[in-house]
Amino acid sequence: MEIDYSNIKVIGFDADDTLWVNETYFRDTEEKFANLLDQYETKNQIDQELFKTEIKNLELYGYGIKGFMLSMIESALDLSNNKVSQTTIQEILNLGKEMLSHPVELLDGVEEVLLALKDKYRLIVLTKGDLLDQERKLEKSGLSSYFHHVEVLSDKKEDNYKNLLEHLGIPSDEFLMIGNSLKSDVLPLLNIGAKAVHIPFHTTWQHEEVRQEDHDNSHQTLNVITDILKYLK
Template sequence: MTRLTTIGFDADDTLWHNEQFFRLTQERFTDLLAPHTDTESLHERLLAAERRNLGHYGYGIKGFTLSMIETAIEVTGGKIPAAVIAEIMEAGREMLSHPIELLPDVDQAIETLAPDFRLVLITKGDLLDQERKLAQSGLGERFDAVEIVSEKTAETYDRLFRRHGDGAERAVMIGNSLRSDVIPALEAGSWGIHVPHDLTWELEHAEPPRDHPRFRLVERLGALPELLRRL
């Protein structure tokens, strides 16, 4: 077996909580639009707007906020009060200042793995917001490299694991999203380790590649060092 030398970590909902703030804001959005449409229809139209806007705004809170505004205009036939739009914008600003809370076992796992591997943080989303969260997490100096990308593809992982390691074959990518963290890393030739989170955005859902020889699953990051020793 080829010895692993490099570990890639996702950030949002792998190292710290993130999706819960989107869910809370969406509940607030639902309450604001309740006089105009039902909850299920609003959710479907917001998700469609998010999917449609990914190519324009990318991932993150700013794109989510713009999609909420767009959806509000659509469901009200352009009659949404300016005061409601102002509340949606304020909700987005609050999301951009939410505190960072690390998930269980993060500190211990990183401390255990750092002496034996190159650790690379690979995250996607808004540059300023991702930099803010990393700074507040206190984890920034624990990584050998940090990469904030617009999308996670097999080509992305191939390029980054060659830049910061010994290539994809000797790397493993760890994250909560099968669609973004695991499957494209496997396609690049890396190992892919899924660490499920209770909350996952619908657009990140995918079927687990259970038959892939380099796919693994752990319930908590605390189990990661022992798993890596067995690979």
């Protein structure tokens, strides 16, 4: 399907797993968490319990590593019937701190794309998660100078995008979003009259998965971020 991008003046980029690696570290930490608690339950049960706890806590903690740390601790207490040791709790906290201090690993082609687009379009970052952590990653990424604006949203739903575009004075039909999540970076934008490009990451959090029947493919899916340069002149 041919999509016309000629009207686009502003491009928004998701951050985690679009500009830099993120979800891989969560999966690695989940493995380590399951190993810490393997005396209490099977890995499958531990994974399920942690996911349920994360989803339950989203409204309280929002997205990001700090909420994930708290959900790991709560799950450890639940799975062990409050018998988990203080040492294990400390190890869980250390897992979270390791994630927070992890070097930022840019995805291939990101800086090439930003360099090619920065003088032709207004570029912004639209991400969700913990404000302090996202600011840290952006600073360590070395990409800050490419962006006119950075916004860390509490969530990425239609109203969040609509309110932000109105606040920034961006008509929805002049806006293109690029991201790895159909649920967060593509479908809400299409629903408010903007355009969106999906660049899948090899690992997707279960909460972000979308069934094929829940979308109509009225967007472009690319294999790598550099492919967008074929369509944006």
